[in-house]
Amino acid sequence: MRIAELLRRKEKFISLEFFPPRDRALWPAFFTAAEKLCAVNPLFVSVTYGAMGSTRDNTMEIVARLKNECDLETMAHLTCMGASAASVNGFLDALVRAGVDNVLALRGDPPADGAACPFDGSGNFRCAADLVTLIRARHPSLGIGVAAYPEGHPEAPSAEEDLAFLKRKLDLGADFAITQLFFDNSVYLDFTRRARAAGIAKPLIPGILPILNLGTIDRLISKCGAHLPPGYLSRLEDAHRRGGPAAVAEVGIAHAKTQARDLLERGAPGVHLYTLNKAEACVEIVNSLGLGGNRGRGR
Ligand code: FAD
Numbered sequence: 001m002r003i004a005e006l007l008r009r010k011e012k013f014i015s016l017e018f019f020p021p022r023d024r025a026l027w028p029a030f031f032t033a034a035e036k037l038c039a040v041n042p043l044f045v046s047v048t049y050g051a052m053g054s055t056r057d058n059t060m061e062i063v064a065r066l067k068n069e070c071d072l073e074t075m076a077h078l079t080c081m082g083a084s085a086a087s088v089n090g091f092l093d094a095l096v097r098a099g100v101d102n103v104l105a106l107r108g109d110p111p112a113d114g115a116a117c118p119f120d121g122s123g124n125f126r127c128a129a130d131l132v133t134l135i136r137a138r139h140p141s142l143g144i145g146v147a148a149y150p151e152g153h154p155e156a157p158s159a160e161e162d163l164a165f166l167k168r169k170l171d172l173g174a175d176f177a178i179t180q181l182f183f184d185n186s187v188y189l190d191f192t193r194r195a196r197a198a199g200i201a202k203p204l205i206p207g208i209l210p211i212l213n214l215g216t217i218d219r220l221i222s223k224c225g226a227h228l229p230p231g232y233l234s235r236l237e238d239a240h241r242r243g244g245p246a247a248v249a250e251v252g253i254a255h256a257k258t259q260a261r262d263l264l265e266r267g268a269p270g271v272h273l274y275t276l277n278k279a280e281a282c283v284e285i286v287n288s289l290g291l292g293g294n295r296g297r298g299r
Contacts, residue, residue, distance in 0.1 A: 002142075006043050006073060014042050038070055042072070045072050104147070135173075147178060147180065185263055
């Protein structure tokens, strides 16, 4: 089912993002974590593509298995930078054959190490809007999500133009947007106000990342243009000095719980959790919101 249809039916929700482990030896542990997370009854789950070294085939296989074996509504991420239309069409056709009804249409980034882009092609796509156009034309019934940037995309000429580019993706046929991670809710609330004023009416789902480890956070957030509020950063650093990684995770989980609860209370349609495949922490966050519960087709 198209996620847009689920969004119309459900009041408040949680959705989850997974990344497919590149090493197949890690897949059994991945599915164990996914099963635990899916017990909290997410509205949908999405599976990244290209991020963390995952491959196109891994994304396809995992998104199809989560849909067909775990009975979840799923969305495959798809990037188009450096891709040929033929390779993108091949991926989309396979997705539809596998029964997956939704795709997150992304431009993607050039590989940091200068390696070839995930799809080796003639580079027919300039931006995610071109991918939205192709998907709508080839598979009119597919649900389409796109990315949004409350703090602005790092390459955007200005916040206004970034918003105009988001509007274009939605006007071309995307159903909703999921935001880049952020840690200060006023950033999202201000963004949604500006988006509504610019004529964007479709759902803008906030993306939340629970910080569980200080070691990886610099790399993660420097790439995406999000900012760690200084007060939050010093609490994480204090925790690290006091009690190491476990204390950091405690602070990160508490912050994510507060952030998610506040967003839901202040009108966000739901919360998309960047799980990094970490089951226990994310289950704890969802349970604190009272949105979990037994799986079933409550969607
Ligand atoms: P676009 O919407 O094309 O925007 C990219 C830049 O171009 C922006 O600065 C925008 O302002 C500008 N722009 C847009 N249109 C035009 C135009 N017509 N003319 C000039 N400039 C324009 N990456 C992965 O590799 N794999 C993933 O699975 C993945 N999942 C993600 C999930 C979410 C929810 C988010 C928020 C991001 C994700 N990303 C992922 C990261 C994403 O690929 C990068 O942020 C990328 O740099 C931009 O992708 P986009 O789809 O937002 O691009």
